[in-house]
Amino acid sequence: MIEIIAAVARWSQLTANLIVFGSCVFLAIIWQASNIQETPWMARLEKLFPWLAGITVIGLIGILATTTGDATGDVSDAWNPAAWIDVVKRTQIGHIWAAREFLAIVLLCAVIKMQGIERARWHYVLCAVLAALPLVAGTLMSHSSADEMSFEAIAPYAIHILLAGIWFGALPAFLLILLNLNKDIGRSATLAAVGYLQKFSAVALLAMILIMVTGVIVTGRLVDEKYHTLVSSPYGWLLDSKLVILTVILLIAYQARNHWLPKLTGMQNQERSDSVAHLNQWVRIEFALALVLVLVATILANTLPAKHTMIDNWPFPFRFSISAVWDDPDVEGQVWFGLALLTLGIATAWFAIRENTGGKTLKFLLPGAFGISSLALALPPLTIEAYPETYKKPTVPIDAISIVAGAQLFAEHCVACHGPQGKGTRPVADPDVRDPTDLLTQEHTAKYTVGNVYHQLSRGIPGTEMPGFADKLSEEERWDLINFLHAMSRGFDARLLGTMIVPETPVIGSPVFNYSASDGTSGNLKDFRLQKNVLMVLFAWPSAKDRFFQLAASYERIRDLNTEILAVPIHPLTDEQLQQITAIAPFPVVTEGWEEIKNAYWWFRRIRMVPDLSGKGMFPQHMEFLTDRFGYLRARWVAQFEGFGWQNVGALVSQVKQLNEEGEIMPPPGEHAH
Structure with a gap:
C-alpha cells in the first residue's frame, strides 16, 4: 500500500511542478502585449497555478512520509511527523527534501502573489525559474546522484527533466487554446492563437530532440553497457514501456505539426472547426499518454538501475x-x-x-x-x-585467495585433459568428439560470459568429454575455478608487458590481495587505489640482496613520486633472514599472505621471448610488477630474462613519472570476473 501512495505522491508532485514550469516558459515565449491577459484560455490557465503549486507542496510531504517509512523499516513511521523531522535533521535525503519543500513553498507564494496584478513577461520568466528550482533539487535524489554527486552526473538528468517540462508542461495551455478556437473569436484572434500553437510546436520539437539526447546520456550511465538488462529486468521493462509511449506521442506530435496545424489558417469556419476538433481530440490523447509517461518515469526513477541488477535467470536461449x-x-x-x-x-x-x-x-x-x-x-x-546463467554475476571476488584455490581445483580436476597450463594438451581419439579447449591462448571472454562458463562447468559441454561438476564442486569452488581461468588468461596477455609502460593503455587488472608486513602495516592492494602506485617486488633471498640495497637507496625518491614498494618473498623466510632484510629495507616486507600473492602472480611471469607454455612452467627468482594508482598492471620486469631492466633506477623513475601524468582513463577493475 505504501508503495502505491509513494508512487502517487511522486507522480502528482512532479506532474504539477512540470505543468507550472512548462506553462510559464510557454507564456514567456508567446508574450507579446498586455491584451493576452484578456483571453479566456489565459485566465483559466493562471487559475490552475496556485492549485498546481499547492499539489507540489503537498506531494512533497507525501514523499517525505513514505520515504521515512521506507528508511526506518517501520511503515507506521510514514504517519509519524516526529519521525519525518528526525529524517529531515539526520539524513542527506532529508536535507535535500527540506530544500525542495522550501523552494516549492516559495513557488506557491509567488503564483498566489501573481494573481490579479498587471503582469509582464518577466513575471513568467521569474515563475519559470522558481518552478525549475524544485525540479533541479529533486535530481539530487536521483540514481545519477546516488552513484556520483557531481555536476557531470547530475546535469544531464536535470536538463532532461527541465526539457520534459517545457514540452509536457505546456500541453494544458495548448489544449485550452484549442478549446478557445472552437468559439467564434474573430479572425485576428484566431490567427494570434494559431501563432501561439505554432510557436509551441517549434519549441516542443527542439525540446523533444534534446530530451532524447539527454535521455540517451542518462540511460547510458544507468545501464553502463549491461544492455541485456533492457529485456530482462524491471528497469528495462519500464524503460521499454516508456519508449513505446514516447514513440506514440512523437507520431501524434508529428501529425499535429505537419498535418493539422497548417490547416488552421486559410480555412472556412466549418472546416476550421472540424480541424480544431480533430486536433483537440488527438492532443488530448497525447496529454493522457504524457501523464502515463510521467507516471512510468517516476516509477523508473525509483527502480534499481539496470547496471546494479543481477540477472540470475536469463529468459532467452x-x-x-x-x-x-x-x-x-x-x-x-x-x-x-x-x-x-x-x-x-x-x-x-x-x-x-x-x-x-x-x-x-x-x-x-x-x-x-x-x-x-x-x-x-x-x-x-x-x-x-545463451543459458539461464549467461549473465549470472560471480559471488566470489577475483582475488589472490580465490585464484590460488582455483588453481588447486584445476590441478585436481582439469589438468588431465587441459594440461598444467590450460593448453588443452591431451587430444581425443574419437573424431566426433572435440579436443579439450585451449584455455590459455584462445580468447573466450567475448563469446563466453562468466555465466556461460559457470553453466558449462556445472553441466558439462555436449559433444566433448567435458563433464559437469555441479555434484562435485560447491558454487563457491566453481567460482574459484572460473577466477583462476581468468587469471590464467590475463597472465598470458601479460606476456606483452615489459619494463616500459604503454602510455594511456591500462588493460590488465592487478589481482588484489590482503597482506601483513614486517613494519606492522597490513591491508589490501585496493587500499592504494586513487592514492599511490605500487611497485611489488617478488624476490628470493639472499640473491636479491644487491637489488634491495639499490631500492633502499632510492626509496625516498620513489616515495616522493607517490609510489609504495611492497616486497613479497617467494620462499619462506626464517627469522634471521627477515632480520637481515629489514635491516636493509625501509619499505614493507610481506610476512603474511605472501604465498597466495606469489602463487597468483606466478601466472603473470611470461615474456614474449619466453612464452613458457609447456609442462608445469618455471618460476623466475626475481620479478617486479608496477601497478598504477587505479589498480591496473602497467609494467613488469622479469630479471632472469629481461637483463638489466629496472636496476637502472632512472628507467624505473621515468615510468613512475609517466604514470603520475596520466589521469583516470577507465574505472578501476571490478572485484569480480566478467
Missing part, C-alpha cells in the same frame, strides 16, 4: 554479441547490408510522408518490408547461444 562474432566469415557483410536496407526503408518512409505521395505502399508497406528484411539479414549472424 540466445543473446546478441557483436564482439563475439564480428570476425567470423560473412558476418560483417551481412550486418552492413542489413543496416543499408534499414536506412533505405527509413528514407523511403520519410520521403513519402514529407511529399505526401505514394499512399500506404510507400509510407508503410515498402518501408516495413525493408525493415523486416534488414532484421532478417543483420540479427541472425549476431546471435549466439
Whole structure:
C-alpha cells in the first residue's frame, strides 16, 4: 500500500511542478502585449497555478512520509511527523527534501502573489525559474546522484527533466487554446492563437530532440553497457514501456505539426472547426499518454538501475554479441547490408510522408518490408547461444585467495585433459568428439560470459568429454575455478608487458590481495587505489640482496613520486633472514599472505621471448610488477630474462613519472570476473 501512495505522491508532485514550469516558459515565449491577459484560455490557465503549486507542496510531504517509512523499516513511521523531522535533521535525503519543500513553498507564494496584478513577461520568466528550482533539487535524489554527486552526473538528468517540462508542461495551455478556437473569436484572434500553437510546436520539437539526447546520456550511465538488462529486468521493462509511449506521442506530435496545424489558417469556419476538433481530440490523447509517461518515469526513477541488477535467470536461449562474432566469415557483410536496407526503408518512409505521395505502399508497406528484411539479414549472424546463467554475476571476488584455490581445483580436476597450463594438451581419439579447449591462448571472454562458463562447468559441454561438476564442486569452488581461468588468461596477455609502460593503455587488472608486513602495516592492494602506485617486488633471498640495497637507496625518491614498494618473498623466510632484510629495507616486507600473492602472480611471469607454455612452467627468482594508482598492471620486469631492466633506477623513475601524468582513463577493475 505504501508503495502505491509513494508512487502517487511522486507522480502528482512532479506532474504539477512540470505543468507550472512548462506553462510559464510557454507564456514567456508567446508574450507579446498586455491584451493576452484578456483571453479566456489565459485566465483559466493562471487559475490552475496556485492549485498546481499547492499539489507540489503537498506531494512533497507525501514523499517525505513514505520515504521515512521506507528508511526506518517501520511503515507506521510514514504517519509519524516526529519521525519525518528526525529524517529531515539526520539524513542527506532529508536535507535535500527540506530544500525542495522550501523552494516549492516559495513557488506557491509567488503564483498566489501573481494573481490579479498587471503582469509582464518577466513575471513568467521569474515563475519559470522558481518552478525549475524544485525540479533541479529533486535530481539530487536521483540514481545519477546516488552513484556520483557531481555536476557531470547530475546535469544531464536535470536538463532532461527541465526539457520534459517545457514540452509536457505546456500541453494544458495548448489544449485550452484549442478549446478557445472552437468559439467564434474573430479572425485576428484566431490567427494570434494559431501563432501561439505554432510557436509551441517549434519549441516542443527542439525540446523533444534534446530530451532524447539527454535521455540517451542518462540511460547510458544507468545501464553502463549491461544492455541485456533492457529485456530482462524491471528497469528495462519500464524503460521499454516508456519508449513505446514516447514513440506514440512523437507520431501524434508529428501529425499535429505537419498535418493539422497548417490547416488552421486559410480555412472556412466549418472546416476550421472540424480541424480544431480533430486536433483537440488527438492532443488530448497525447496529454493522457504524457501523464502515463510521467507516471512510468517516476516509477523508473525509483527502480534499481539496470547496471546494479543481477540477472540470475536469463529468459532467452540466445543473446546478441557483436564482439563475439564480428570476425567470423560473412558476418560483417551481412550486418552492413542489413543496416543499408534499414536506412533505405527509413528514407523511403520519410520521403513519402514529407511529399505526401505514394499512399500506404510507400509510407508503410515498402518501408516495413525493408525493415523486416534488414532484421532478417543483420540479427541472425549476431546471435549466439545463451543459458539461464549467461549473465549470472560471480559471488566470489577475483582475488589472490580465490585464484590460488582455483588453481588447486584445476590441478585436481582439469589438468588431465587441459594440461598444467590450460593448453588443452591431451587430444581425443574419437573424431566426433572435440579436443579439450585451449584455455590459455584462445580468447573466450567475448563469446563466453562468466555465466556461460559457470553453466558449462556445472553441466558439462555436449559433444566433448567435458563433464559437469555441479555434484562435485560447491558454487563457491566453481567460482574459484572460473577466477583462476581468468587469471590464467590475463597472465598470458601479460606476456606483452615489459619494463616500459604503454602510455594511456591500462588493460590488465592487478589481482588484489590482503597482506601483513614486517613494519606492522597490513591491508589490501585496493587500499592504494586513487592514492599511490605500487611497485611489488617478488624476490628470493639472499640473491636479491644487491637489488634491495639499490631500492633502499632510492626509496625516498620513489616515495616522493607517490609510489609504495611492497616486497613479497617467494620462499619462506626464517627469522634471521627477515632480520637481515629489514635491516636493509625501509619499505614493507610481506610476512603474511605472501604465498597466495606469489602463487597468483606466478601466472603473470611470461615474456614474449619466453612464452613458457609447456609442462608445469618455471618460476623466475626475481620479478617486479608496477601497478598504477587505479589498480591496473602497467609494467613488469622479469630479471632472469629481461637483463638489466629496472636496476637502472632512472628507467624505473621515468615510468613512475609517466604514470603520475596520466589521469583516470577507465574505472578501476571490478572485484569480480566478467
